[in-house]
Amino acid sequence: MKAIPDAISPQLLLQAVEQAFNSVLITDAQPAPHGPRILYANAAFCALSGYSTEELVGQTPRILQGPLTDRDVLDELRQCLRDGRFFHGSTVNYRKDGEPYWVEWNISPIRDAQGTVSHYVSVQRGFSELVAAQNTSQLLFEALAVSHDAVLITDENGVIEFANPAFEAMTGYAVAEVLGRTPAFLRSGEHDDAFYASLYESLRAGRPFHATFADRHRNGHIFHADQTISPVRGRDDNRTHFVSIIRDLTARVRHEQALRDAASLDVLTGLYNRRGGESLLERIYIGAREGGAPFGLILADIDHFKAINDTFGHPAGDRVLQRVGRLLRACVRATDGVVRWGGEEFMVILPHCELRAAMEQAERIRARIERTPQPEVGPITLSLGVAQLNAGETVASLIDRTDRALYEAKRQGRNRVCSAD
Known part of the structure; x- marks a missing residue:
C-alpha cells in the first residue's frame, strides 16, 4: 500500500x-x-x-x-x-x-x-x-424534422450548417447539397439591390429581417416564401449564427394572383377589362417615360355592332365579341396588351412600338377581321385609330388622341385605319 x-x-x-x-x-x-x-x-x-x-x-x-x-x-x-x-x-x-x-x-x-x-x-x-439538455436537443431536432416550415441555420458568415427536411421539400435541394454553401444560390433575380441592402443592414445591426422572398427552386421555377432571419448570440453576446424560419407562400401568392387576374379580366372575352387595361397602360406608360422607348396605342371598334345585336340577338353579339377578342390576341405579340375597353370597343397596347409599326399592326388586324367568316352574322369590320405617345404627354391625352383618330376612321366610312397624326 x-x-x-x-x-x-x-x-x-x-x-x-x-x-x-x-x-x-x-x-x-x-x-x-x-x-x-x-x-x-x-x-x-x-x-x-x-x-x-x-x-x-x-x-x-x-x-x-x-x-x-x-x-x-x-x-x-x-x-x-x-x-x-x-x-x-x-x-x-x-x-x-x-x-x-x-x-x-x-x-x-x-x-x-x-x-x-x-x-x-x-x-x-x-x-x-x-x-436534460441532450434530451431537449433531441426533441428540438425531432421537432425541426417534422416542422412544415423550412428551417435554415447558418454561421455568422452565412455558411449553411443545418437545413431540415421541409427545406428540402420547399427548395428541391437535398441537405447534403447545401451544407457549406450560402443561401445566395436560391436568388431568383426578382429582388433588387435595395432589398438585399436592407437585409444586410438589419442583420449587421443585430435586428431580425422579415420579408416575402421570391426564390428559385432547384427545378427552375420561382416559389414565394415568408421568411424571418434572426441573429443568434452566444454567452458573450457575440453573434454566432443566423436562423431562418421559412414558410411557403406559393399557393397563397398564386391564389391572390388569380383573384387579381379575375378582377382584371373581362368575363366574356378573357381579355383585360377596363380596370386591368388601365393598370397595364399605366405600367407601360411609366416604363416608356423612364426608358425613353416608343409606345403605340390602337383603339378598335366593331362597325355597326348595335345592328348585330338588334338583328341576331345579344347571345350572337356576345359570340362575335369573343371571336374578335381571340383574333386580336392572335394578331399581336406576347408582350402586347389586348383590352376590352368597353362594349364593342377594344384597345391594343404596343410597348416599344413606333407609330409606323403601330399603323401596320392596325392594318393587319383590320384585314384579318374583314376576311374571317363570322357564323350567324356574316362578315364584320373594324374601324381603328392609332397614336404614338408624344414627349411629355399624359396617358389621358394619348387615349383622347387615339379615340379621335378612331372617330375619324368611322367618319370616313368605317373599316379603315386612321392615325392621330
Whole structure:
C-alpha cells in the first residue's frame, strides 16, 4: 500500500474528501445477500441524494435505486465487485423525495494488507442537466424534422450548417447539397439591390429581417416564401449564427394572383377589362417615360355592332365579341396588351412600338377581321385609330388622341385605319 506523505495528515484527507465537488461514498465489502453497507458519504453526496449522513450510514446503496435504474448496469456492477475489478457506468438513481436523477459512477475496490477487498469507494457525478439538455436537443431536432416550415441555420458568415427536411421539400435541394454553401444560390433575380441592402443592414445591426422572398427552386421555377432571419448570440453576446424560419407562400401568392387576374379580366372575352387595361397602360406608360422607348396605342371598334345585336340577338353579339377578342390576341405579340375597353370597343397596347409599326399592326388586324367568316352574322369590320405617345404627354391625352383618330376612321366610312397624326 502506498504510504501517505507526512505533509498530508488523515485529517487533511478527510477534509479534502468532505469538501470535494464530486460525490464520494464508501461502503464495506459485505457479501450478498445484503451486500455492502454505507460507511461514509460526503456533503456532495448528501446534497445529490437528499439524504443526510445519518440516514445513509448502515444502509445499502439499494435505497437509491428505483424503477428506472438500469438492471443491466447493476448486474455489471455486481460482477465487477465480485471480481474485485474497477467499475464505470451510469444509470438513474432516486433522491430521498423520489425525484430521479442521472448519475455516473466510478467504483474502486480497496484492499487490505493481505490483498483482500475490504471496502469500496464510489465517486459519483450527477449529470441530469446534461441529459436534460441532450434530451431537449433531441426533441428540438425531432421537432425541426417534422416542422412544415423550412428551417435554415447558418454561421455568422452565412455558411449553411443545418437545413431540415421541409427545406428540402420547399427548395428541391437535398441537405447534403447545401451544407457549406450560402443561401445566395436560391436568388431568383426578382429582388433588387435595395432589398438585399436592407437585409444586410438589419442583420449587421443585430435586428431580425422579415420579408416575402421570391426564390428559385432547384427545378427552375420561382416559389414565394415568408421568411424571418434572426441573429443568434452566444454567452458573450457575440453573434454566432443566423436562423431562418421559412414558410411557403406559393399557393397563397398564386391564389391572390388569380383573384387579381379575375378582377382584371373581362368575363366574356378573357381579355383585360377596363380596370386591368388601365393598370397595364399605366405600367407601360411609366416604363416608356423612364426608358425613353416608343409606345403605340390602337383603339378598335366593331362597325355597326348595335345592328348585330338588334338583328341576331345579344347571345350572337356576345359570340362575335369573343371571336374578335381571340383574333386580336392572335394578331399581336406576347408582350402586347389586348383590352376590352368597353362594349364593342377594344384597345391594343404596343410597348416599344413606333407609330409606323403601330399603323401596320392596325392594318393587319383590320384585314384579318374583314376576311374571317363570322357564323350567324356574316362578315364584320373594324374601324381603328392609332397614336404614338408624344414627349411629355399624359396617358389621358394619348387615349383622347387615339379615340379621335378612331372617330375619324368611322367618319370616313368605317373599316379603315386612321392615325392621330
